[in-house]
Amino acid sequence: MTNAVVTALREIANRDLYQRNAFHVTNLNTSVDRRTTRRRQQHVIAVLEAGADLETTGSTDPDELRLAFDRLLGDPRRRLVDEVFGEWGRPDGECGCDTPVHQAHDEAVYAHASAIELLITAPPPPTSPQPPVRASWERAAERWTAALQDPQFWQHLRNRVLALDDWQLAASAVDQIRSELPRALTGPLLDLAASGDYTDRTARMLQQWQIPGTQTEQWVLDTLRPQYERTEDAVVQLLRRQQNSPDEVDGVIAELERSVLPSYRRLQVLLPSVAFQRTLTLRDDIALVYHNGAVEIVNHIGTDPRVGPWLRQAEGYAAGAEMQAKLAETAQVYTLMDLAKDRPAAQQKANADAEGCGCLIFGLVILAVVIYVLIKVLS
Structure with missing residues (x-):
């Protein structure tokens, strides 16, 4: 039976991996606590119900915001999955990470999000050359490979499990993320491949998308x-x-x-x-x-x-x-069949030719008899 962490990863593994990320939609930091999240939710609902403008760099769509807050305040396993693809920012001291760990993660997120957008929006060749698209995906693969190979990346997630402190969220969730993450990162390419709109360029990117644990075929x-x-x-x-x-x-x-x-x-x-x-x-x-x-x-x-x-x-x-x-x-x-179809016509032509030839010979014989009689009469 598929567990909640794997299910959550497979749900979001598509072209909207970053655009629909709960932290991106709500404009909240990945380390935000439940109390602050709840206050933000109440503020957003009040502003939207009043018909006022919601000043945010995140989403202003009520349905997107509702789903995002439900994800953050509901099952902590789903929230942890969204943290993997959200912006970590500068360490606040609670996770125990060095600054380069967060920087490497965020660079991977930005590079991957940009590669997805470029693949979708770039005109098809030959109008648009492919090297910029290919380079963006190579850069994303390099950034994510570097992040995943750093032991502190996984320690950050273990520390987040402790910080969230919920009975539904066990330490094994990090191992489940480690196992499923390569497929989730490949998910946007698989989604685009299945859609049929970007088949050729997606096939080329799949051949070059190499991160640890990838089983592309x-x-x-x-x-x-x-x-x-x-x-x-x-x-x-x-x-x-x-x-x-x-x-x-x-x-x-x-x-x-x-x-x-x-x-x-x-x-x-x-x-x-x-x-x-x-x-x-x-x-x-x-x-x-x-x-x-x-x-x-x-x-x-x-x-x-x-x-x-x-x-x-x-x-x-x-x-x-x-x-x-x-x-x-x-x-x-x-x-x-074509030869058989043509044979009657050929036979008719041959018969007609034979008949024509017979008439000619008969005419020549008659002419010879007439000439012979005339010679005899005149002599």
Whole structure:
């Protein structure tokens, strides 16, 4: 059973990792006590209810603020998780840290937050060069690696567990954070990869995102599993429609290109078919939809301008040996059909040529007889 610390980390491990951080939203320091937090909550509620302007560098959205205060004043395990990604600032003496420990942590937070924002907002290439985006993610990985490798980073969290002094928050929470934190830090990239809007640039950043404990390939597989399932189910439904309703050939191909191919392309970028059998199988299934559509057209109509393009699409997607052999067999059958189709016309032409040749010979014989008779008469 997943514990509260791991659950909290997975809930926030997305592109809003820092923007929705409870301390960022409320503009409170990570060392703030419950009493001060409660007073701040009461002040914010009063100002918002009065319709006045809330002077803050944090959020002014009532819903965001309510959720953030609930997180800070509710379960201390969720609060500790938010402290990991909040600004630590200068040590106040209670945590026992040296100033460089807090500085290293905050530099990692700033670098990571900036990298996420730049990845989202930078125009796609070639309008915008990729080096600034890549450099920002390299810097974020370096900063977080340095922070996580410092024993005082983890001692700070242990001291915070003691300071919060809540029965729900055990010392083991720090070990749980240590185990899950690499995945949480990778979470924004996984979230962006799954969204489909930043697939190419996200794939490149995932290849370079190296911090201790990273298991990028497995996490990408876990993240994209629902997308695999949706795409595979959609292809199965399209194949059934082709089988049960041959008249829907055009509609099936249109649906394939509208909803299935964009999802497949995202999977192909992040989990290429040369390395992942599931993507390769999906490629073959897409090829089969194109292939079956072309076969239906030929069987019911005959020669049609749609057949050639669909078969070429099928050939382009087919990756497995079995699917490629199926397409080769289909191509051979259609080649023979084309030859058979052309044979009657060729035979008719040959017959016409033979008939024309016979008439010419007959005419020449008659002409020769006439000339012979004339010669005899005149002589």
